[in-house]
Ligand code: GDP
């Protein structure tokens with residue numbers, strides 16, 4: 005079967021932007037308001053010559069206990085459960101936040117393979133966040149820019165090595 009790749013992380017880190025880049029078309033809504041991707045989305049995509057099944061998720065805010073966030077959490081956990089590989093995104097411009105640690109823990113508990121992407125790394129603004137990302141204990145972060153395509157080659161190498 006096609007390798008299933010879940011794109012995971014807190015709101016606004018660039019999950020839908022990455023999803024659309026790998027899908028090759030704008031299927032997921034990109035928005036700078038947190039939590040805009042309400043439903044779980046799947047699409048075929050490719051990374052270089054590697055065909056994939058992508059699963060976009062809405063990042064949840066663990067501090068809110070209303071029904072929608074519980075739903076978002078369930079969907080994220082289902083996506084991780086179904087995945088062969090998780091891509092955990094952080095916003096390197098924001099550094100590592102407590103919610104990033106929550107997502108890292110959810111993935112760790114799942115036992116699924118994970119690659120850490122320090123997104124928004126184009127330019128100098130992401131440099132310190134890239135170093136901070138080692139704190140998450142998920143190995144060496146890949147310096148990435150979903151908006152500009154930087155780091156795609158490194159991501160390809162890591163995915164091929166991991167699957
Ligand atoms: P999601 O909530 O994690 O799905 O994040 P989105 O893909 O909707 O993106 C949130 C915001 O971050 C949008 O304004 C995007 O244009 C912006 N964004 C996404 N990727 C990048 C990137 O690589 N660099 C920069 N500077 N902004 C990005």
Ligand code: MG
Pocket residue numbers: 019020021032033034040041061062
């Ligand atoms: Mg989204």
